[in-house]
Amino acid sequence: MAQRIANIIIPDSKLAIGAAELLREHGDSLLWNHSHRVFLFGALQGERNKIKYDAELLYISALFHDLGLTKQYSSPDKRFEVDGANAARDYLRQNGVPEASASLVWDAIALHTTIGIAQYKEPEVALIYSGVGYDVMGENFESITEDVRHTVVSSFPRNNFKNKILPAFLEGFKHKPETTFGNIKADVCARLLPDFKPTNFCDCVLHSPWKD
Template sequence: MPINKPQSVAGIVIPDSTIAKQATALLLEHGTEFLYNHSLRTFIFASLGGMQKKVKYDPELLYVSAVFHDLGLTPHYSSQDLRFEVDGANAARDFLKSHGLSQQVLQLVWDAIALHTSPGIAEHKESEVALLNYGVALDVVGRDYSTLTEKEREDILQQFPRSDFKKTIIPTFFDGFKHKTHTTFGNMNADICAYMIPNFHRLNFCDAILQSPWSE
C-alpha cells in the first residue's frame, strides 16, 4: 500500500507515540489506502480546527479517534447488527483498554467515534469529540472549507490525496453496512442506502409510532 507518513503537515505534528503507531498499523492492516488518506486528512483538519477555535485537546486521543473512526466499515471490525460507527468505537475502546488507559479516556474516544456522524450533538461534547466531527465534515462535505488557506489545502492533499473521493466515498460507506441496512434507521447512512439501492424502503419513525402495539 503506497502511503505517506510525514512527521507534520500544514503545521500539524502527527503523533508518533507507541499507541499512535500501533493504531496506524491496524488501519493499514485492515483498511485501505483510501481510508488511510481520509483518516489522516480528518486528523489534520480536526487539529487545524482546534487551533483556529483555540480549544485544548489531546492530539494522541484525537489521532486514535481519527484512525479508528471508519474502521467499523472494514470486514475485520464490522458486526452483523451494530452501526458501523459503534463497531469502530468498540474497536478503539478495546485497543486503548489493552494499553491500560482510564475508563474516562476509553469513553471519550468511544464517544468521538460513535458520534462522528451526529451533527447537532458531537459539537456540544468534549473537544476531541467535537473536533473529530469537524474534521470528518470538512473532508466529506467541505464544511468550513473556506477556513483553509490554499497552501494548507495543497500541503494536505500532496501528502494524503483525495483519489476521486466524491465518487469513491459513497460506495465505500455502503460496502461497510450493505449487509445490515437496518442499522441506518434514524441516521444519515440511510441516505447512502437510498442512493445505492434502487427502490430502497427506509424505515419510518412515524410508521413505527402508528404501528406500535399500543391500542391508542
C-alpha cells in the same frame, strides 16, 4: 522524528503507531488518507479556534472512526460507527489507557456522523466531527486556507474521493442497512442500494403495539 504537516504534528507514540498499523492492516488507501485528513483538518480547526485537545486521542479517534466499515470490525447488527468505537475502546483498554480516555474516544467515533450533537461535546469529539464534515462535505471550507488544504491533500491525496467514499460506505453496511435508521447513512442506502426501503419514524409510532 514525528511527521509535521501544515504545522500539525502527527503523533508517533507507541499507542498511535499501533493504531496506525491496525488501519494499515484492515483498511485501504482510501480510508488511510481520509482518516489522516480528518485528524489534520480537525486539529487545524482546533488550533484556529484555540481549543485545547489531546492530540494522541484525536489521532487514534481519526484512525478508528471508519474501521467499523471493514470486514475485520464490522458486526452483523450494529451501526458501523459503534463497531469502530468498540474496536478503539478495546484497543485502548488492552493498552492500559484510563477508562475516561477510552470512553472519550468511543464517543468521538460513535458520534462522528451525529449532526447537531457531536459539535457540542468534548473537544476531541467535536474536532473529529468537524474534521469529518470538512473532508467529506466541505463544511466551513474557507476556514482553512487553500495553501494549507493543498499541503494536507498533497500528503494524503483525495484521489477521486467524492466518487469513491459513498460506495465504500455502502460496502461497510449493505448487509445491515437497517442500522442506518435515524442517521445520515440512510441516504447512502437510498442512493446506491436497489429496493432499499428506509424505516419511517412516523410508521413506527402509528404501528406501535399501544392500543390507543
